[in-house]
Amino acid sequence: MPEDPKLHELDARTLRGLAHPLRMRLLSALRRSGPATASRLAEKLGESSGATSYHLRQLAAYGFVEDAPEHGKGRERWWRAVHQGVRFDESLLQDTDPAVRGAANVFMHEVANWHTQELSTFIGTRHEWSEEWVGASDVSDFTLRLTPDLASELNEKVHALLNGYRAHALPEGSPGAEQVRIHHHVFPMRTD
Template sequence: MPEEPNTEEANTEEPNTEEPSAEEPKVRTLDARSLRGLAHPLRMRMLAALRRGGPATASQLAERLGESSGATSYHLRQLAAHGFVEDAPEHGKGRERWWRAVHDGTRFDEQLLYDEDPATRGAADLFLHELATIHTQELSTWLGTALSWSQDWRRASEVSDFTLRLTPGQTLELIRKMHDLINSYRDLPPSEDTKTVRLHSHVFPRTGE
C-alpha cells in the first residue's frame, strides 16, 4: 500500500513487507492510533514538507503552505504527540522552535481499512484519498511548470500508465521489485545537475475486464 508523501511521500510512499535494510529509508508502519493522528490534510502536508525540506518552524511551514502560524503550530504539536515530529533544538535561535520529521516515510497497513472501529476506517479512507489528492496536485504542478525546465529534464519526466493481467501474488511481486529498484538509486553521489525527483506509484485491479 502507499506511503505518505511518500506518502511520501512517502513517501511515503511501500507495501507492508519485511523490515527495511540499513540502506533503505526509516519508515513507520501506521497503527490505528497513529493513523488517526496523521489523517488530516494539513498534517500530512506539513509532515511531507519536513521530510523533503528539512527542519522548519511553524511560521516557516505556514508561509510555505499558505496557512496561519497558529494552525501549523497546533498541528505540529499533534504530530509530535503521535511521534511523527520532534524538536530540532540545534536549529533554534532565541525563542524559535524548530521541528523535524522522525521518519523518512510512512507505511500504510491495508488492515486499517477493515478495522472494527468506524473512526479508524474513516481515517484510513481520508488518508488514502488525501494521498491521491497530493499526487494529483504534484503532477498538475509539474505539467503547469514543465516549460520552465530544461529539455533534458522534460525528456527525463514521464506520465505513463500500463495495463497487465496478473494474480494478486504477481502484482505484489511487481510492487516489491519496483520498490527495490527505486531504493537502489538512493544515496547516489550528488552531481551538478542533481535535483529532487518525485515518483508516484498507483497499482490497483479493475473490475469487468
C-alpha cells in the first residue's frame, strides 16, 4: 500500500511505548476530539490527572503526541496527536523478543476491545441518532472460504476503496457530517 504521511508505522520500540490501555485511549481521544490538557483528558476518561499526565509524557517520548502551545493559557499544557493513525506490522507478533510479542498482543487486544466498545456504544445510543444516520449505519458480517492470497487481495481492495473516500471527507463543522468509524476484520476460523 502507498505510504500515508498521516500514519505512524509501528516498530518494536514505538510499539512498546504505545501498548498500554490508557495510552491507547489517550491517543484515540486526541485524534478524535483534538488537542486537550491532561486534566481534561482525565475527566473525559475517568482517570486521575497524574496518570494521564504521566502517560501523555510517555506518548510524547515515543513520538505519538506533542505540545500544542497555541491552545495553552498560562501554565496549562495542551497536547495533540502527531499522526492520524498507526500501521501495525503483523511481524511484530512473531518478533524474537518476548517483550515485543507481549506488547503486540496487548496492542491487538486493546484494538479489539476498543472496536467492541465503539460498536456497543452506537447500538446503545442509536435512538439518539436521526433516522437517516441509523439507516446509513451497518453492522454486518460475512463468511467466505478463501486462500491467504485471496484474503490479502480482499484486504487490499477494501483498503483502496476506503482510502478513495478520504478525498470526500468533509471538514469539521460541515452540516450533516459526522465522524464515521469503519471496522474491518479479516481472520481465519476453524469449523468443527
